[in-house]
Structure formats: structure tokens, C-alpha cells
Amino acid sequence: MSLLTVEGLHKHYPAFHLDDVSFTLEPGYIIGFIGANGAGKTTTLKCILNLVQKDAGKVAVLGRDFTQNEMSLKQEIGYMFGGVDYYAKTRISKITDVARRFYANWDDELYRGFMKRFSLDEDKKVAELSSGMRIKYSLTLALSHRARLLLLDEPTSGLDPVARDDLLELFQELIEDGERSILFSTHITSDLEKCADYITYIQNGRIIESRTKDDLIAAYRLVKGTQDQLPGVAGRLIAQKTHAFGFTGLMKTENLTKDSGLTVEAPTLEEIMIYHAKKEADYEKPAV
Amino acid sequence: MKNLLYKEFHLAIHPLFYLILLFGALLLIPQWIFFLAMMYFFFILVPNVFTMGKAQNDIMFSVLLPVPKRDVVKARVMSIVLLEVLQIVVAAIFGVIHMRVYSVKNFLMDPNFAFFGFTFMMYALFNIVFFPMFYKTADKVGIPTIVANIVAILFASAVEFGVLLVPALKELDGMWNVGAQLWILAGGIVLFVLANIAAYRISARRFERVDL
Numbered sequence: 001m002s003l004l005t006v007e008g009l010h011k012h013y014p015a016f017h018l019d020d021v022s023f024t025l026e027p028g029y030i031i032g033f034i035g036a037n038g039a040g041k042t043t044t045l046k047c048i049l050n051l052v053q054k055d056a057g058k059v060a061v062l063g064r065d066f067t068q069n070e071m072s073l074k075q076e077i078g079y080m081f082g083g084v085d086y087y088a089k090t091r092i093s094k095i096t097d098v099a100r101r102f103y104a105n106w107d108d109e110l111y112r113g114f115m116k117r118f119s120l121d122e123d124k125k126v127a128e129l130s131s132g133m134r135i136k137y138s139l140t141l142a143l144s145h146r147a148r149l150l151l152l153d154e155p156t157s158g159l160d161p162v163a164r165d166d167l168l169e170l171f172q173e174l175i176e177d178g179e180r181s182i183l184f185s186t187h188i189t190s191d192l193e194k195c196a197d198y199i200t201y202i203q204n205g206r207i208i209e210s211r212t213k214d215d216l217i218a219a220y221r222l223v224k225g226t227q228d229q230l231p232g233v234a235g236r237l238i239a240q241k242t243h244a245f246g247f248t249g250l251m252k253t254e255n256l257t258k259d260s261g262l263t264v265e266a267p268t269l270e271e272i273m274i275y276h277a278k279k280e281a282d283y284e285k286p287a288v
Numbered sequence: 289m290k291n292l293l294y295k296e297f298h299l300a301i302h303p304l305f306y307l308i309l310l311f312g313a314l315l316l317i318p319q320w321i322f323f324l325a326m327m328y329f330f331f332i333l334v335p336n337v338f339t340m341g342k343a344q345n346d347i348m349f350s351v352l353l354p355v356p357k358r359d360v361v362k363a364r365v366m367s368i369v370l371l372e373v374l375q376i377v378v379a380a381i382f383g384v385i386h387m388r389v390y391s392v393k394n395f396l397m398d399p400n401f402a403f404f405g406f407t408f409m410m411y412a413l414f415n416i417v418f419f420p421m422f423y424k425t426a427d428k429v430g431i432p433t434i435v436a437n438i439v440a441i442l443f444a445s446a447v448e449f450g451v452l453l454v455p456a457l458k459e460l461d462g463m464w465n466v467g468a469q470l471w472i473l474a475g476g477i478v479l480f481v482l483a484n485i486a487a488y489r490i491s492a493r494r495f496e497r498v499d500l
Contacts, residue, residue: 051351052499074354081352086345087299098299101291102353 001063003027003149003181009047009057016205018043021057023200023210027148028178030171032196032213033185034269036277040205041185042081045153049079061149075104078142079151080135086126092137093122103145111144132163143174150174152184156191164188168195189269199269201276208276213269220272221256224248224263233262239278250275292355292363300346301337301367308333309371312379315386315399322383322399323444326407329375330414330437334368338422338429347426351500358492365419365488372411376404393462397451401469402460406447408476412483414440423491426498 002024009021018040025031035041046052048059050070059066061073087095100106115122118136120129129137135155142150156164172195174180186192192199192213200210209216223233226246233251234240240249250267267275314325341347350360383399397403414436421432451457459465460472 046500049352050357053497070356071354079352081348086349088344090299090344094299098291098295099353101294102355 001027002060003062004048004183005058005060005063006044006048007058007060009044009059010055011043011047011052012055016040016043018047018054018205021047021202021205021207023207025149025181025183025198027181028175029197030175030182030184030195031198031200032189032192032269033183033200033202034187034189034192034273035185035202036187036273039202041202042153043205044202045079045081045151045183045185048151049074049077075145076147077149077151078139078145078147079153080138080142080155081153085134088127089125091123091125092120092129095126096122096141099141100144105146107144107146110146111140114140114143131158132160132167135159135167139170148180150180150182150184152182154186155184156186156188164191165194171195189273192269201273203276204280209272216272217266217269219253220267221251221253222248222265222267222271223251223256224265225261229262239275239282241278289359289363289366292350292353292359293367295350295353296363296367299349300341300344300364301371302340305333305337305371309375309378312375312382315379315382316389318390318392319394319396321396321448322394322403323397323407323410323448326375326379326410327437327440327444329372329411330418330433330440333371334414334418335429335433337368338433342427342429348500357496361419361423361492361495362488365415365484365491369415369484372415376407376411379407380404387463395452396448397460398462400461400463401466402451402472405469405472405474405476406444408473408480410440410443412476412480413443415487416483419487420490420494423495423498426495426500 004025006024007022009018011018016038021040021044023031033041033044043052047054047057048066050067061069062076064073066073096111100108100111114120114136118133118140120133120137120140126134126137139150139155156167159167168191171182171184175182184196196213198211199213199216201208201216209219211219220238223237224246225233227242230240230242230247233249236255237249237251240247250271256264308328311325311328314320314328315322347360350363351357379399383404386399397406417439418432418436421435422429451461459468463469
């Protein structure tokens with residue numbers, strides 16, 4: 001049974017439109033939700049949690065409709081929207097004292113364990129914590145009520161490389177028992193190369209890709225060639241960048257032909273994202 | 289709901305605000321406009337609780353808890369209503385002292401049963417204007433505060449002038465017609481209850497439509 005199923009999510013804003021967003025998340029996996037700033041990542045997460053009213057679409061958690069079972073399903077979910085940014089001048093112990101009352105599965109021992117492991121001091125105020133510490137406190141709250149689905153919005157943004165690596169390792173550890181799943185949105189794609197199993201790529205409110213990371217990378221190829229070779233392949237490229245020596249472009253692997261001395265490489269997630277964004281930008285550029 | 293109320297009184301509403309309730313002691317000032325003492329509640333407490341909530345991102349914290357969105361509104365309305373009732377109770381104690389100690393009648397309305405009945409009505413009006421206006425955006429505090437204050441002040445002024453100038457309403461001053469005053473008090477309480485239920489329902493409906 002899927003931990004999270006999102007089907008046909010629509011949300012209209014005057015200047016932005018979340019269009020038919022669908023994806024699923026099985027237990028025991030990490031799904032990376034990537035897209036540029038403003039692509040609709042946070043809006044999608046907020047639609048999932050009913051913080052933003054969706055115009056259409058269905059969200060199911062543990063196979064049950066989220067809107068109809070919001071109260072009980074929220075017990076199973078831990079979320080984090082960019083670290084703790086509430087009650088900044090309040091002591092952590094006081095926030096925990098309030099939060100723990102709301103969860104039937106709250107486990108004090110687990111809570112203490114994570115606080116110790118993350119070296120979090122209960123007497124500190126939220127404002128006194130670094131960004132990394134705030135994220136860890138958020139995670140502690142989520143894990144202490146035994147959340148099975150973790151929805152994390154940009155958990156690694158603003159962290160130094162060591163803290164990021166540390167966090168990614170923790171994510172891996174959390175899903176090891178096959179019970180929990182993590183959906184985490186980010187624009188730092190290198191984080192996902194390290195730990196994600198699935199990638200869902202959103203651009204301008206539309207899902208461009210949603211599949212396993214390996215499949216996704218295998219589906220695209222980075223092609224390099226000279227200026228002379230460009231006309232022959234331009235039609236098959238998703239987008240390309242030209243420079244003094246030639247061009248570099250992204251192509252679907254299925255469109256690759258055995259011809260012509262082109263250099264073919266596996267792209268990184270970042271490159272897939274950049275060339276897709278470039279395609280959109282080129283398309284929208286007014287013809288002069 | 290018990291947990292959300294715990295959150296309101298332990299996290300959201302700073303204990304310092306309970307001191308506002310002591311403005312009830314202003315009822316001991318002789319020859320004063322006693323409605324003013326009751327107005328400090330929405331001059332100071334209400335706008336401050338809501339702006340502090342905004343500064344501390346209270347709404348986001350609350351809606352992320354495993355509670356329905358409308359319960360967040362219910363807890364806040366209930367906690368303000370509870371503080372309003374406490375404000376009236378505190379003021380009533382000083383009202384009783386006032387009526388016993390001073391032998392000279394006040395020029396304006398005395399702090400008698402009718403006065404507290406009208407206070408309930410004034411709070412009812414404030415709530416029915418303020419809460420639905422605030423929860424339309426769950427963000428803007430200024431305009432709802434100003435509008436609700438104006439409505440409440442206009443109501444209190446009308447009562448003061450009515451009792452002073454309309455002969456039929458003179459009965460409601462002093463302790464001359466306790467029976468009629470008790471009717472006003474009962475009416476005030478009924479209106480207060482009904483207005484708060486309506487204020488909660490409209491606010492909750494509006495808040496559910498707000499995109500956070």
C-alpha cells in the first residue's frame with residue numbers, strides 16, 4: 001500500500017497554476033521533489049496538507065483519503081516547512097510540552113534520545129538555534145510521534161556541507177526499516193544524487209518527470225559536439241547551449257542515434273533540470 | 289480542544305496580558321465613564337494577542353498540529369471569550385465596591401446590573417465584527433481592530449447618552465429598578481453567547497478558505 005498518493009492536483013492562482021500534479025510514494029523510500037524556485041514545490045506540499053485549498057485532485061495517505069481523515073492521518077505525518085520558524089523567543093521545552101499533547105503515539109523516551117543524539121538543549125530558545133539545529137528539532141518532533149511519512153520542504157537549504165551530509169545520512173537511516181518514507185523538496189539536486197530513490201520533477205506547476213532516480217538519469221543523455229554537428233541533432237535536443245567550440249545539449253536517450261562522433265555522457269540531475277528550464281525559457285522568449 | 293486551549297494559554301497569550309483584567313479596578317474612579325474601563329480589553333489585549341500571534345507564526349504552528357483547521361479558530365475565539373468573561377467578573381467585584389462605598393450618584397451610568405448587561409452586548413458586538421473580519425485573511429489585524437473598536441465605542445456612547453437623556457431609560461441607572469436591570473443583564477448574556485457562536489461559525493468558514 002502506498003504511503004502517499006497524489007492524484008490530479010490543481011490549484012489556480014492569478015499568476016501561477018498547479019496543473020495535474022500526480023505521484024505516489026511507497027513505504028521505505030526517499031522521494032526527491034525537485035524544481036526551481038517558484039515551480040510549485042511548497043504549494044504542492046501545502047495542498048497535500050490542506051493548508052492551501054485545492055481546486056481539484058485527491059490526496060491519500062496510507063490508502064485513506066486525507067481530507068476525510070485529516071485528524072487521524074496528521075498523526076502519521078511529520079512535516080517541516082523550512083525549519084522551526086514559529087515561537088522564536090520561546091524555550092524548546094515549552095514548545096515540546098505543548099506539541100506532545102496532540103499526538104497519541106508520542107514517545108518521551110524517543111524524544112529524549114533524539115534530543116541527545118542531535119545535541120539539542122531544551123533550555124535554548126528557538127532563535128538561539130542554528131538553521132541546522134532548527135531542522136533537527138523539527139525532525140525530533142516529527143520522529144517522536146512515530147510519524148511514518150515525513151514531508152520536508154527544503155530541509156537542506158541553508159545548511160553547510162557537513163550538516164547536509166549528516167542529515168542525508170540520517171534520512172537513509174530513517175527509512176531503513178521499510179516503515180517510513182520521506183518526501184523532500186529541494187533545489188539542491190546533489191543532495192538527491194546521494195540519497196533519493198525516486199525523483200519527481202516539477203516545473204512551472206507541471207510534473208515533468210516522476211520515476212526512479214536511475215531510470216530518470218538513464219532516460220536522458222548529455223550530448224556534446226561541434227558547431228557543424230549541431231544542425232543535424234538540433235531537432236532532437238531538448239535544449240542546448242552553444243559556445244566557441246561547439247554545443248552541449250540534453251537529449252532523450254530514445255532519440256539517440258549511433259551516428260556521428262558526438263560525445264555522449266550521463267547527465268546529472270542538475271543538468272536535466274537546467275536544460276528543461278532552458279527549453280521553457282527559450283519557448284517563452286518573444287520572437288523578435 | 290483541551291490541548292488547543294492549553295496551547296493558547298501556555299504559548300500564545302502571554303501571562304502579562306492577564307494584568308489587563310485589573311483595569312476593572314478603574315470602576316472605583318468616581319464620576320467616570322465606566323465603559324472605558326471595559327474597553328481597555330479591546331484597546332490593548334485583543335490587538336496585542338493577535339499581532340504577537342502573527343509575529344510568532346502561531347497560525348502556521350497551529351494548523352500543522354493534528355487538528356481540524358476550524359478548531360484553531362474555535363480555540364482562539366474561546367480563549368478571548370473566556371478572558372472577556374473574566375474581565376467582566378473582575379470589574380463586577382469593583383462595581384459592587386463602588387456602589388457600596390460612594391453615596392453620590394455618578395453623572396453618567398453607574399456600574400450596576402444593566403451596565404454589565406450592556407458590557408456583554410458591547411463585547412458581543414466587538415467579537416462579531418472582529419473575528420470574522422480577521423479570519424477572512426488570518427493575517428491583517430489593523431483594520432478589523434479599528435472597525436470593531438468603532439462599532440463598540442458607538443454602541444457604548446449610545447447607551448450612555450440614552451440613559452442620560454431618554455427619560456424611559458433613566459430606570460436603568462442607579463439601583464432604582466433592579467428588575468429591569470436584571471433583564472438587561474440576561475439579555476446581554478444571551479446576545480453575547482449567540483454572537484460568539486455566530487462569530488466562530490463565520491470565522492471558521494472563512495478561515496477554511498484561506499490559503500496559508
